[in-house]
Amino acid sequence: MTETPLLSVRNLVLGVVRRGRPSTIIVDDVTFDVAQGELFGIVGESGSGKSLTLRAIAGLLPGGVEIISGSVEYKGRNFTSMTSGERRALMGPEIAMIFQDPMTALNPVVRVGEQIAEGPRRHLGLSKKDAMDLAISMMAKTGIPDPIRRAKAYPHELSGGLRQRIMIAMALSCRPKILLCDEPTTALDVTLQHQVLGLLEEMCANFGTALIFVTHDLAVVNETCKKVAVMYAGRIVESGPVRSVLRDPRHPYTKGLLDSAPDFDHPDRMLKSIPGFPPNLANRSVGCSFAPRCEFAQPECVASSPQLEEVGPDRLSACFEKFTIFEGAHA
Amino acid sequence: MTTPTAVLVKFKQSRRAANSRSLKRWYQNGPLLAGMIIVGIVVVVAVFAPLISPYDPIKQDLLSTLQSPSSAHWLGTDKLGRDVLSRLMWGARVDLRIGFLAVLIPFVFGSIIGALAGYFGGWFDVVVMRIVDVFFAFPFYVIVIALVFVFGSGETSIYLAIAVVSWVAYAKIVRGEVIVAKTQDYVTAARLGGMSHMRILVRHIGPNVLSQVIIYAMSDIVMDIMAIVTLGYLGLGIAPPTPEWGSMILDGQEFITTQWQQATIPGLMVVVMSLGLSWIGDGLSDLLSPDRRK
Amino acid sequence: MSDVPALKVSAIVKTYHVGTALTNIFKGRKNRHTTLTALAGVDLELRRGEILALVGESGSGKSTLAKILVRSIRPTSGELFYGGRLVPAKRTKDATRRIQIVFQDPYSSLNPRLTVKAMLAELLILHKIVPRREVRAESIRLLNRVGLEESALDAYPSQFSGGQRQRLAIARALAVRPDILIADEPVSALDVSVQATILELLTSLQRELGLSILFIGHNLAVVQHLSQRVAVMYLGRIVEVANTEDLFANPRHPYTRALIESVPRMTERVEDEFVIKGEPPSPLNLPQGCRFHPRCPYAVDACRTTDPPLMHVEDWHESACLRFEELPAFSSVRAR
Numbered sequence: 001m002t003e004t005p006l007l008s009v010r011n012l013v014l015g016v017v018r019r020g021r022p023s024t025i026i027v028d029d030v031t032f033d034v035a036q037g038e039l040f041g042i043v044g045e046s047g048s049g050k051s052l053t054l055r056a057i058a059g060l061l062p063g064g065v066e067i068i069s070g071s072v073e074y075k076g077r078n079f080t081s082m083t084s085g086e087r088r089a090l091m092g093p094e095i096a097m098i099f100q101d102p103m104t105a106l107n108p109v110v111r112v113g114e115q116i117a118e119g120p121r122r123h124l125g126l127s128k129k130d131a132m133d134l135a136i137s138m139m140a141k142t143g144i145p146d147p148i149r150r151a152k153a154y155p156h157e158l159s160g161g162l163r164q165r166i167m168i169a170m171a172l173s174c175r176p177k178i179l180l181c182d183e184p185t186t187a188l189d190v191t192l193q194h195q196v197l198g199l200l201e202e203m204c205a206n207f208g209t210a211l212i213f214v215t216h217d218l219a220v221v222n223e224t225c226k227k228v229a230v231m232y233a234g235r236i237v238e239s240g241p242v243r244s245v246l247r248d249p250r251h252p253y254t255k256g257l258l259d260s261a262p263d264f265d266h267p268d269r270m271l272k273s274i275p276g277f278p279p280n281l282a283n284r285s286v287g288c289s290f291a292p293r294c295e296f297a298q299p300e301c302v303a304s305s306p307q308l309e310e311v312g313p314d315r316l317s318a319c320f321e322k323f324t325i326f327e328g329a330h331a
Numbered sequence: 332m333t334t335p336t337a338v339l340v341k342f343k344q345s346r347r348a349a350n351s352r353s354l355k356r357w358y359q360n361g362p363l364l365a366g367m368i369i370v371g372i373v374v375v376v377a378v379f380a381p382l383i384s385p386y387d388p389i390k391q392d393l394l395s396t397l398q399s400p401s402s403a404h405w406l407g408t409d410k411l412g413r414d415v416l417s418r419l420m421w422g423a424r425v426d427l428r429i430g431f432l433a434v435l436i437p438f439v440f441g442s443i444i445g446a447l448a449g450y451f452g453g454w455f456d457v458v459v460m461r462i463v464d465v466f467f468a469f470p471f472y473v474i475v476i477a478l479v480f481v482f483g484s485g486e487t488s489i490y491l492a493i494a495v496v497s498w499v500a501y502a503k504i505v506r507g508e509v510i511v512a513k514t515q516d517y518v519t520a521a522r523l524g525g526m527s528h529m530r531i532l533v534r535h536i537g538p539n540v541l542s543q544v545i546i547y548a549m550s551d552i553v554m555d556i557m558a559i560v561t562l563g564y565l566g567l568g569i570a571p572p573t574p575e576w577g578s579m580i581l582d583g584q585e586f587i588t589t590q591w592q593q594a595t596i597p598g599l600m601v602v603v604m605s606l607g608l609s610w611i612g613d614g615l616s617d618l619l620s621p622d623r624r625k
Numbered sequence: 626m627s628d629v630p631a632l633k634v635s636a637i638v639k640t641y642h643v644g645t646a647l648t649n650i651f652k653g654r655k656n657r658h659t660t661l662t663a664l665a666g667v668d669l670e671l672r673r674g675e676i677l678a679l680v681g682e683s684g685s686g687k688s689t690l691a692k693i694l695v696r697s698i699r700p701t702s703g704e705l706f707y708g709g710r711l712v713p714a715k716r717t718k719d720a721t722r723r724i725q726i727v728f729q730d731p732y733s734s735l736n737p738r739l740t741v742k743a744m745l746a747e748l749l750i751l752h753k754i755v756p757r758r759e760v761r762a763e764s765i766r767l768l769n770r771v772g773l774e775e776s777a778l779d780a781y782p783s784q785f786s787g788g789q790r791q792r793l794a795i796a797r798a799l800a801v802r803p804d805i806l807i808a809d810e811p812v813s814a815l816d817v818s819v820q821a822t823i824l825e826l827l828t829s830l831q832r833e834l835g836l837s838i839l840f841i842g843h844n845l846a847v848v849q850h851l852s853q854r855v856a857v858m859y860l861g862r863i864v865e866v867a868n869t870e871d872l873f874a875n876p877r878h879p880y881t882r883a884l885i886e887s888v889p890r891m892t893e894r895v896e897d898e899f900v901i902k903g904e905p906p907s908p909l910n911l912p913q914g915c916r917f918h919p920r921c922p923y924a925v926d927a928c929r930t931t932d933p934p935l936m937h938v939e940d941w942h943e944s945a946c947l948r949f950e951e952l953p954a955f956s957s958v959r960a961r
Contacts (some may be wrong), residue, residue, distance in 0.1 A: 045816040145903070161904045189682035190843060191901060194887035216817060219846070219889035246891065260821040262850035264888050267873075271850065273821035277786060516734035519697045520794070523725055524748045524801060525718040534747075538738035 004076065005033035006210055007057070007178055012070035014052055014061070014234075022068050024282045027052050028234045029070070031308075034178065039204065039211045041225030041242065043218060043257070047278055049234040050214045054180050057212070058097045059087045074178075093123040096171035097180040100187055102163035106155040106170075113139070113151025116170045123174050138169040142199055161192040165199065172203055179204060181213045185220065197224055218261060222246055227314075230254045233279050233289035236308065240315030250317035252294045288319070296321050363614020369607030373600075377423035386414035388421040388574040397590055406592055409582055415593055418574035419600065425575045427604075429489060430556040434548050436494040441501025442544055448502065449509030450532050459502065466499040475558060479567045486569065489562065493555055504547055508540035542619035549612030553605045560601050576601055629709040630670040631837040632694070632724070632805050637703030639664040639689055639861075643909065661909050663689045664700070665861040665916075668935065671805065676831050676838045678848040678869070680884070681858030684905060687841050690858075691809045694839070695726045708804075722752055725798035729810035731790035735782035741768070741793060742778040748800040764800075771796045771826060788819035795826065799834075806830070808840045812847065824851055845888045849873055854941075857881045860905055860916045863935060867942040875955070877944035879921045882955055915947065923948055 014027035027049040034040045044050040055061050057072055059079065072079040074094065079087065091097075099105045107115055116135035120126045126134060132151070139147035142165040155163055164184065171179055181200070185193040201224060204211050213225055221228050222242055229239040230253065238251035249255040256274040263269060276293035279285070287302040288294070294301065300320055308316040311323065376383070385405075392412035400407045406415035448456040466474075475492040482488035512518065513536060521531045562568035563577020571578060576597040583593030641661040664686045671677050681687045692698045694705070696716055705712040712720060728734040736744065745764040749755055755763045765775045771792040782790060791811055798806055808827060812820040828851065830836045842848050848855060848869075855872045857865045857880065865878040876882045883901040901920045906912055912919050918928040927947055935943040946952070 045818060159904050190845070190887040191682065191883055192904065193889070195902075197889075217889060218817075219891050222891050223889050257817060258891075260818045262821075262824075262844075262846040263891050264846040264849060265890060265892050267846075267849040267869075271821035271824060273825070274818040516728040516730060517736040519695070520726070520728075520734060520797060521736075522697065523695055523721055524797075525721045525751060526747075535736050535739070539736070 006036045006038075006075065007034040007212075008073045009033075009053070009057065010071045010073065012053065012056060012072065013068040014049070014056055014065055015068045016064055017066045017068075018064070022066075025068070025284070026065065026234050026281055027056070030231075030234075030236055031070075032229055032236065032239065034210050034212060036177070037204070037208045037210055038227060039201075039213070039225045041213045041215065041221035041228040042231060043215060043221050043228060044231035045216055045257075045278070047233075047281075048231040050231045051182055053231070054097075054182055054212060054214050058091065058095065058180050059084075060097070089123075092119045092176065093174040094176055095178045095180065096174070096176040097182070098164075098167045098171050098184045100183040102160070102167045103155065105167055106163065108155055111152050111154060112158070112166045116151075116166065116173050119170065119174045134173060135169070138173050139166070141203070142166075142169045142172075143195070144169070160188060161195070164188060164192075164196055168196070168199060168203065172207060172209065175207050176209060178210045178212065181211060183215055184213075186215070186217075193220075200224070218246060218257060219264070230257070233284075234281060235289065235318065236316075237290065237319070238315075238317045239308070240312065244312065244315060250311045250315065250322045251290075251319045252296050252321075253290050256293075360614045360617055362610040363618065366607045366610030366612075366614060369603060370611060373423055373604060373607070374427065376420055377427050380417075380420040380424055384414075384417040384420045386417040388413060388418040389572045397586060399590065400592060406596055407590060409579075409593055410586070413574075415579075415596065418579060419576070419597060422574040422576045422579060422597065423600070425569060425573060426556055426559055426577075429486060429559050430552045433490050433493040433555045433559075434497075434551050436490065437496075437498035437501055437551075438544065438548055440494070441498035442505045444498070445502035445505030446509050446532055446537070446540070449506035450513055450528065450536065456506075460506070463499045463502050466496065467503075469496075471496055471558070472561065475562065476565070476567060479562065484562075484567050484570060489559060489568065493558060497551060497554070500547065500551065501544060504544055505540055508543050509536055512536045512539050542615075546612050546616040546619065549608050549615060553608045556601065556604060556608075560597075629673075630706075631673045631708065632671040632839070633706040633709075634667060634669050634690070634694070635704045635706065637664050637667040637690065637693060637705075638662075638701045639686070639693065639698070640701050659909055662861050662911060663908065664693075664703075665911070667703070667858075667861070667863055669856055669863060669866075671837050671839050672854075673837055674831065674835045675854060676827070676840055676852045678840045678842060678852035678855045679858060680842055680845065680848055680855060682843065682905065684860065684908060685858040686861040687858050688809060691726065691807050691839070691841055694807055695724055696721070718752070722801040723803050724805045724807065725801065725803040726807040726809060727791070727794050727798055727811045729813050731787045731794060731814060734794050735790055735797075737782055740779055740781055744793075744797060745800050748797065752801050754800065754802060767796045767800055770799065772822070786819075787815050788822065791815065791823050792826065795823075795830075799830070804837060806836050806838045808838060810842055811840075813842070813844070820847070827851065845873075845884060857884065860908060860911065862916060862945065864917065864945045865943065866935065867938075871942055875942075877938050877942065877949040877952060878917075878946045879923050879952065880917050882952075883920075915945075917946075923952060 009030060009032050012027060012030040013025060015022035016024040016026060030053055032040070042050045042053065052061065052065060056067060061067070067080055074090065106112065113132060113135050116138055117128070117131035120134050121128065121131040136147045136151050139151060144150055144162060144165050150158070150162070155166070158166065184200070185196050188196060197220065200211065203209070211225070213221065215221055225242050227240065228242045228245050229236045230245070230251065231237065232253045238245060238249065238254050245254060246258065249258060253274070259272040260274055262271060274293050279289045279292070285302070286304060288305050291297045291301040298320060306318045306320045308318045309322070311317045390413065392408070394412065395408055396410050396412040398404055398408040404414050404416065406419065408414055409418070444459055448459040474496050478492035478495060479488050482491060518531060518535060521535050559568055559575070560577035560580070563575045564581045566581065568577055569575045579597040580594045583590065583597070587594050641663060643659045643661050667686070667690060679687045679690065689698070693700050699714070707720065707723065742764060745767060746760050749760045749763055750757065764778060768775065768777055773789065773792055773796070782793065785793065811827070812823050815823065824847065827838060827840070831838055840848070840852055852869050855867060855869050856863050857878065859880050865872065865876065865881045872881065873885060876885060901922070903920050906919060914929040914931055915921070915924070915933055918924040921928065925948065931947060933945045933947045935945045936949065938944050938949055
């Protein structure tokens with residue numbers, strides 16, 4: 001990509017810090033770029049570090065977890081060297097986030113209309129009335145029926161689907177350049193998930209917003225994103241354009257995920273689960289963290305850890321056997 | 332399918348980790364450790380008081396009353412010439428014994444009543460909880476003092492008075508815990524396993540709610556010791572001349588300006604004991620709260 | 626396979642009174658209760674040795690039905706037949722044994738203070754499944770059956786991962802030798818890479834032990850992979866039942882179709898021709914007529930007045946849509 005990326009995460013390392021010293025590395029050497037308007041997915045299972053990576057970008061790391069090294073640059077400005085005030089000024093007009101559970105992100109005692117209007121008032125300097133008008137129009141855009149009446153409701157008076165729409169309206173009210181999504185549809189039923197994903201896609205296209213979408217569901221990534229990074233045990237093991245990664249995986253973990261999830265379009269395919277368990281991050285081995293579960297593992301996989309290397313146009317994989325093992329498998 | 336060996340490997344690892352973690356949790360648990368040291372010292376002194384106390388705690392020596400601390404009497408003597416340090420040691424025996432024993436009856440009785448009410452609900456629950464509310468609404472000391480007047484002062488009536496008053500707290504706590512525990516899926520599974528209500532209550536729910544009650548019992552011992560001392564101070568507790576911290580404070584207070592240690596040291600002991608037991612309670616609640624994960 | 630279903634529920638209704646009594650008294654309303662309808666007349670047969678999937682979104686009543694089947698709640702009305710015989714309201718120990726359940730949450734479903742050995746032995750002894758001296762051997766056999774090793778016997782639940790806990794829950798259910806297993810979203814809380822092993826285990830239990838399994842789920846890809854038949858629930862009613870292949874190839878209820886269209890797919894996305902709008906109405910206030918009509922693009926006047934029962938479409942296929950014959954052809958099958 002020739003243009004400068006909107007957001008660039010460089011060698012990000014996150015760790016649990018105890019008594020001033022890093023004890024466990026939970027996100028290790030994560031690097032990726034997100035361009036203007038790009039739809040970027042991060043896939044992984046629980047404990048892969050996908051949500052923490054996202055939270056590091058948003059500056060919302062939970063207590064005890066800190067950035068050990070690496071940088072997050074937004075439009076060339078490094079987050080890690082900013083004051084918290086400067087960071088906060090970015091959250092809203094430049095970067096916004098939506099969560100899995102809207103109930104925890106919305107203030108239960110403030111009417112939803114006011115909650116949406118708060119951002120535009122603070123960041124865009126709108127008057128109270130203008131901000132409320134904007135809030136109502138955002139609610140209408142996100143497909144909330146009867147937005148004028150609903151704006152006066154409290155979060156608990158709305159259904160889960162509507163709350164998720166409120167959160168999207170709130171996140172997009174200042175037209176951010178990047179929308180961070182942490183499993184936004186996992187708690188929703190399928191028909192609502194379908195509606196919300198469609199809405200996200202449409203809104204991002206309209207506003208030119210880039211999306212960083214964290215999920216465990218490969219099919220959701222397939223339908224929502226254009227680029228994807230697969231994370232395992234705190235590292236990116238494979239990345240590239242969604243279609244080519246999911247059609248022709250170049251890392252055994254990606255392949256394992258694809259083989260273990262039932263595919264709606266191929267119901268008769270045998271499922272093949274990944275044997276074993278994710279490694280204990282507190283005592284990492286020197287080798288590839290996937291090696292103990294990998295059917296293709298070679299002696300070198302246990303001896304040293306493979307780095308991300310190019311395996312095709314815009315594609316990276318961190319596997320020593322990346323070129324040999326899948327030949328013909330998905331061609 | 333996961334290969335059984337892989338399952339086995341992971342399982343053994345986590346087991347070892349769990350063991351070392353629980354050990355670590357014991358000695359890294361600051362409050363628990365500090366509390367156990369404090370209470371431990373007091374308990375050891377109390378148990379061995381007959382051996383280590385320098386004087387007989389009730390033997391009067393009217394020739395050497397109200398002495399200031401000296402090498403012969405580290406904490407001086409009281410108005411009847413009794414050694415304050417010895418009385419303090421023997422007093423710990425009485426106060427701790429009553430404190431710990433007085434917790435037992437309400438603990439057992441209250442827990443059973445609360446468990447039955449919480450598990451079965453219905454009219455039994457309604458009736459029990461109304462009774463509990465009545466006891467709860469009563470001021471603690473008013474009941475205790477009234478009962479001591481009825482039954483006369485002395486150890487038995489203190490046990491009785493405390494039992495009557497404090498079972499309600501156990502009933503409330505256990506009832507709440509049982510109500511939560513009985514909605515857990517493992518209780519439904521036990522029902523489906525054809526087990527009787529009693530069996531489920533005792534074997535499946537009981538162990539899961541017990542830790543909360545034990546934690547409360549620690550703070551209840553504190554309250555009981557306070558109650559005994561207060562009763563002693565009010566002259567309603569253990570009859571003299573048996574040494575007891577509360578009556579020592581009462582005896583010492585008239586000389587507070589000249590012989591400050593006589594009232595202050597027993598008072599301080601009450602505070603230290605309370606602190607130690609409270610720390611143990613805090614530490615235990617960290618340690619025993621079931622690791623529900625997530 | 627005998628014609629008598631392993632389990633049959635007939636006209637099960639479950640309503641709750643939601644007590645807003647006080648405000649209603651102040652407002653002078655006559656009807657002091659608001660009624661929440663969780664199940665509005667459910668008929669369902671679980672055939673011997675099949676995996677029947679029950680799908681639906683939250684609030685559809687599928688978990689309520691599961692709880693009624695294992696008697697953890699009582700239905701307001703309706704009957705339950707086990708092997709053709711009516712199950713009395715108060716089940717005997719033996720009747721209870723025959724229907725077991727595996728729950729969604731592998732953490733709250735195992736008693737944290739009981740070792741695996743104690744958990745299994747208690748059941749084996751209580752039901753006299755094996756003589757006392759064989760209890761240990763039988764426990765080991767059960768563990769091996771679900772893919773765990775003997776050494777698990779002395780461990781506590783907290784020492785296992787989510788997937789292993791789900792295996793333990795299955796072993797516990799199998800210990801009393803049931804005929805019917807209710808699996809209430811057993812893989813929803815698990816990671817994708819672990820899900821497959823549990824699904825495989827369920828299939829092998831069906832094949833090798835002849836268990837009849839009612840699998841409750843919301844992931845249609847999982848359901849399609851696992852089950853022989855599917856029942857679709859919407860707002861306390863079953864709206865369509867069919868053999869799995871049939872249901873996905875030729876859905877005869879608009880809601881089923883909406884569900885299928887909503888499944889995230891691994892294929893190229895096609896522009897939806899069929900989108901349902903909005904969210905399910907509140908079960909406190911069900912619409913008149915067909916409960917799906919407010920969201921249904923095919924609704925006609927008749928749908929607003931008539932509440933359709935399940936109707937025969939073809940062999941083994943029933944739908945509760947008045948217009949099931951007129952719905953346009955549709956197939957979920959997409960080419961890669």
